[in-house]
Amino acid sequence: MNPLSIxxxxxxxxxxxxxxxxxxxxxxxxxxxxxxxxxxxxxxxxRGLAWYPDHGALLDAxxxxxxxxxxxxxxxxxxxxxxxxxxxxxxxxxxxxVTVAEGEALAAASASAGVPVLVGHHRRHNPVIxxxxxxVRGGALGRLTNAxxxxxxYKHDAYFDLAWRREPGGGPVLINxxxxxxxxxxxxxxxxxxxxxxxxxxxxxxxxxxxxxxLELENGGLVTISLSDTAVTPWSWDLASGELPNYPPxxxxxxxxxxxxxxxxxxxxxxxxxxxxxxxxxxxxxxxGVLPVEPESPYRRQLRHLLDVTRHGVRPxxxxxxxxxxxxxxxxxxxxxxxxxRLEMDFG
Numbered sequence: 310m311n312p313l314s315i316x317x318x319x320x321x322x323x324x325x326x327x328x329x330x331x332x333x334x335x336x337x338x339x340x341x342x343x344x345x346x347x348x349x350x351x352x353x354x355x356r357g358l359a360w361y362p363d364h365g366a367l368l369d370a371x372x373x374x375x376x377x378x379x380x381x382x383x384x385x386x387x388x389x390x391x392x393x394x395x396x397x398x399x400x401x402x403x404x405x406x407v408t409v410a411e412g413e414a415l416a417a418a419s420a421s422a423g424v425p426v427l428v429g430h431h432r433r434h435n436p437v438i439x440x441x442x443x444x445v446r447g448g449a450l451g452r453l454t455n456a457x458x459x460x461x462x463y464k465h466d467a468y469f470d471l472a473w474r475r476e477p478g479g480g481p482v483l484i485n486x487x488x489x490x491x492x493x494x495x496x497x498x499x500x501x502x503x504x505x506x507x508x509x510x511x512x513x514x515x516x517x518x519x520x521x522x523x524l525e526l527e528n529g530g531l532v533t534i535s536l537s538d539t540a541v542t543p544w545s546w547d548l549a550s551g552e553l554p555n556y557p558p559x560x561x562x563x564x565x566x567x568x569x570x571x572x573x574x575x576x577x578x579x580x581x582x583x584x585x586x587x588x589x590x591x592x593x594x595x596x597x598g599v600l601p602v603e604p605e606s607p608y609r610r611q612l613r614h615l616l617d618v619t620r621h622g623v624r625p626x627x628x629x630x631x632x633x634x635x636x637x638x639x640x641x642x643x644x645x646x647x648x649x650x651r652l653e654m655d656f657g
Contacts, residue, residue, distance in 0.1 A: 312338040313616045317395075318364045319507055320349030320387055324379035324400055328356070330608045337612055343367040345503070364388050366587075368395055375619045378402060388409045389629075393424045396617045400611070402429040405632035406633055409640065412633030419629050425618050427611075427625040428632035430491040434610035435552065436580045436602040441568065442496045444582070444600070453530035453573025457499055458489050459565045461537045468516070470643035478517035479520040481538040482507065482643055488526075489534055491627070491635040497568065498528045500638045502653045507646040511539045522642055550578040550608060575600075 315331060317324050320342050331337045340351065343366065353360035354504075361367040366447040369393060376392045378385060378401045385406045390398040393415075405428045406412040432438050444450060458483075473479045494500060507517035518539045524532040524549040539578035543549065548556055549565045566577035573584035580600040585593055617623040627635075634656060645652045 310336070313619060314337055314338055314340040314369050314372055314374045315377055316340050316343070316375075317377045317379060317616075318343045318367065318616070319379035319381075319517060320344035320346070320352045321379060324349075325352060326375070326377050326608070327377050327379060327612075328352075328358070330606070330612055332356075335454040336613055336616060340373045341367050341370060357636075364391060368392075368397075373397060375399065375615055377615075382407050386415060389415050389426060390418055393418050393422050393426070395424070396424055396613070397509060398425045398427065398558065400429055400615050401425045401629070401632075402633065403429075403491075404483070404636045404639070405629055406636065409633060409637050412629060412636050416629035416633055423624050426629040427615060427618060429611065430495075430632065430635065431607045431611050432488060432489070432492050432546070432552075433495050433626050435550070436495060436605055436607075436622060437550065437580060437609075438492060438496060438607075439460065439565075440580060440600055440602050441575060441577055444495050445568060445570070445657050449569030449573060449582075450575060452526055452569065453497055453526070453570045454570070455530060455569050456493065456532045457567045458490055458493070458532065458534040459542070460485060460546065461535060461540040461542040462545040463541050465537040469512075475514045475516060477516050479511075480518065481536055482517060482520055486522070486534065486536050486642065487635060487639040489536075490638045491632075492566075493524060493526075493532050494635060494638070495605050495627075497530055498526045498534065499634075499656070501525045501527045502651055503638060503641045503645045504651045505642045505646040506649075507643070511537075515647075517554060520646065524638075546578065 323582040328339055331339050339358050341361055342353050343361040343364045345362050350360050369543055376397050376399045378388050385401050389399055391421055417455050435510045469475050504523040507520040509517045512518050522534040542563050543563045548564050548566050564576040564579050582598050582600055583595050586596045616626055642654050
């Protein structure tokens with residue numbers, strides 16, 4: 310089988326990461342990279358990759374079976390529509406778009422043309438998350454009662470050298486919390502209502518640095534999320550899961566997600582499973598075990614999924630319509646905090 314020929318738009322940190330994953334995959338190849346910057350051109354020169362100044366030139370060159378968009382959020386709609394117009398399946402990095410309306414436009418165009426759009430909520434491809442979904446959706450924990458998510462970490466000062474990261478929209482709600490929203494939707498169920506409080510008092514910037522979020526799920530479960538990018542803790546998926554090599558290994562394994570139900574509970578990323586083997590009572594001893602999974606890079610699995618979608622017609626694990634729901638809930642967190650009231654979700 311010939312490798313899947315992929316074009317990449319954007320040679321920033323995420324685009325370069327995709328290029329490295331493709332290079333080591335054995336089943337895909339980079340056909341070319343579009344990036345208007347000299348740094349992007351230099352990256353391509355160093356790795357022997359074809360360079361193009363923009364996505365139009367890349368598409369016109371031909372020889373591409375699929376496209377990866379690793380560009381600023383505000384460009385996702387136009388470039389995504391261009392890929393759809395060429396009949397090219399596209400993997401768009403999260404968030405799917407800047408606004409719900411743009412996400413819906415991408416979803417509608419994808420459906421109308423019959424050209425799949427995938428969205429890079431990569432955690433869905435992590436074997437740990439897949440196992441957690443299997444446990445929850447399969448009823449192993451009984452009826453879901455509640456989940457607790459900790460996403461607390463510290464962003465170094467240099468991170469804020471870019472002005473947009475100091476302004477509304479550049480904070481941890483849209484940049485980081487969106488991952489947790491998608492994980493909860495995927496594993497635990499759809500969100501019915503949102504409440505939230507945000508604060509920016511630690512750094513004193515116009516953008517939030519901390520948030521407390523309450524999600525009500527359609528199945529009755531309640532989810533609390535503690536979020537901060539100014540807290541010195543190991544309790545975040547990025548630090549605890551070991552998904553990315555640029556984060557150092559922790560001195561001691563920790564968990565960041567705790568999912569509870571009427572028949573048992575699950576901690577992530579360790580996949581520790583707690584349950585009663587006999588009488589269910591807080592006076593009885595709980596049984597503890599760790600569920601086995603075969604670890605694999607979620608980015609590599611996502612790339613393999615892109616191949617399956619492109620070559621074999623497999624349905625995207627998360628398409629533009631699904632990702633727009635994740636964006637809708639994430640934006641609702643900001644709005645609920647602004648209005649200081651509970652907001653109901655209406656997905657029709």
